[in-house]
Amino acid sequence: MNLSTRVYGLLLLAYPPEFRREFGGQMQQVFRDSYRAEARGGSLLSFWLRTFVDLVLTASKERADRSGREGVFMNRRSDLVALLGCVGIIVIALLLLGYLKRNDFFSIYWVGYILDALVSTGVVGNFIVLLLWMTTRLNPFRAALWTLATVHAVLLGVIFIISRSAPGSTDWGGVVLGYLVSFLIWVGLHFAWQSRKFTRIDTDQNKSV
Amino acid sequence: MTKEKPEAWLPLTPAMFHILLALADKERHGYEIMREVDERTEGKMRVGPGTLYGSIKRMLNDGLIEELDERPDPELDDERRRYYRLSDLGRRVAIAEAERLDKLVKSARSKKLLSARGT
Numbered sequence: 001m002n003l004s005t006r007v008y009g010l011l012l013l014a015y016p017p018e019f020r021r022e023f024g025g026q027m028q029q030v031f032r033d034s035y036r037a038e039a040r041g042g043s044l045l046s047f048w049l050r051t052f053v054d055l056v057l058t059a060s061k062e063r064a065d066r067s068g069r070e071g072v073f074m075n076r077r078s079d080l081v082a083l084l085g086c087v088g089i090i091v092i093a094l095l096l097l098g099y100l101k102r103n104d105f106f107s108i109y110w111v112g113y114i115l116d117a118l119v120s121t122g123v124v125g126n127f128i129v130l131l132l133w134m135t136t137r138l139n140p141f142r143a144a145l146w147t148l149a150t151v152h153a154v155l156l157g158v159i160f161i162i163s164r165s166a167p168g169s170t171d172w173g174g175v176v177l178g179y180l181v182s183f184l185i186w187v188g189l190h191f192a193w194q195s196r197k198f199t200r201i202d203t204d205q206n207k208s209v
Numbered sequence: 210m211t212k213e214k215p216e217a218w219l220p221l222t223p224a225m226f227h228i229l230l231a232l233a234d235k236e237r238h239g240y241e242i243m244r245e246v247d248e249r250t251e252g253k254m255r256v257g258p259g260t261l262y263g264s265i266k267r268m269l270n271d272g273l274i275e276e277l278d279e280r281p282d283p284e285l286d287d288e289r290r291r292y293y294r295l296s297d298l299g300r301r302v303a304i305a306e307a308e309r310l311d312k313l314v315k316s317a318r319s320k321k322l323l324s325a326r327g328t
Contacts, residue, residue: 015259023262026239026291030258033240054257062263 005032008051014059014134016066059134082193083130089189090122113171113178117152121182125151129190144190152183215298215305218273224256224264229273229295229303236277236294239265265293273299 008031012024031051038047060079097115125148132143156179221229231237231245239261246256256264268274277292295303317323 019262019266023266025289027258027262029287029289030239030243030261034243034258050255051257054259058257058259058263 002032002035004035004048008035011052011055014055015062018066019062056134063134086122086126086189090119093118093122110174110177113174114181115178117155117175117178117182118185120155121148121151121179122186124155125186141190141194144194145187148183148186148190152179155179213298215301218271218302219306219309221302221306222264223254224260225268225273226303226306227254227256228261228264228268229299229306232274232293232295233300233303236281236292238290238292240290242293268299269293272296273302 005028009024009028012020012027015024034051035044035047038044093115097112097119100112100115128151129144129147132138132147133140136143156175159175227246227250228242230249231242237245239258243256243258243261246254265274269276273296274293275296277294280288280290280292314323
């Protein structure tokens with residue numbers, strides 16, 4: 001079994017256990033056959049992209065079918081808006097960061113540090129949060145809170161270790177403030193999204209009663 | 210609502226209809242279904258493993274397809290593969306969906322969206 005098939009086997013954890021038990025082996029076999037065919041003459045990157053999109057969409061559908069109610073992934077439009085919003089924030093922050101660096105405005109009002117932290121923790125943290133939502137039944141807000149706290153702390157630690165090799169080159173005030181503000185922004189957005197989502201679900205359920 | 214009447218299942222999702230079409234002429238395993246859909250649509254419709262087995266699960270539950278107890282050609286094939294075939298209900302549903310689409314195409318033709326030869 002090649003590495004790609006093993007990775008796909010791990011990604012199958014996104015599906016509910018009963019679905020995985022019933023079809024996981026078959027899916028892995030179909031993936032392996034398709035991968036071999038694609039490796040002979042197609043683009044493996046587009047193959048992986050297609051497979052990943054297929055996995056995200058169908059795993060959320062299977063989980064929603066299992067729960068039989070408006071759950072974490074049932075409200076797909078809301079999830080898609082949140083996902084696109086998250087990507088949008090990261091892209092805008094990245095563009096702004098590029099502009100500030102090009103024009104030597106990076107350290108002005110510590111905006112550059114905040115954007116820097118927002119991008120790096122946003123990409124890593126939200127990806128892990130997404131995987132956790134897909135593969136576990138943890139409380140969505142708590143999972144996001146602890147993941148983001150850990151990611152912020154770890155990245156801050158990495159900067160600390162790297163900066164020891166070049167003492168005096170890091171503006172610690174800016175870096176710490178950037179990470180603090182970034183943490184508050186991401187956690188605030190997750191809190192606002194979850195509150196809105198579950199308020200809507202409650203309202204919908206009351207209406208149906 | 211009873212679902213014994215084929216019309217009760219319509220419209221089918223594109224993936225379900227393509228899978229039923231793939232099974233219309235012979236029983237196939239999952240990868241064969243994927244390849245048949247890919248070849249028939251010249252790569253325009255690609256069914257991923259999640260879509261394929263999600264649809265198969267629903268169609269098995271609804272009795273539109275059946276899993277074979279024996280593989281058609283045990284000599285030539287991997288014994289872990291599972292083969293599927295259309296049930297009688299599945300065939301009637303596929304026919305009903307094809308007729309529905311045929312009516313749609315006829316309507317499009319009558320509105321001059323398609324030429325008489327269907328090009």
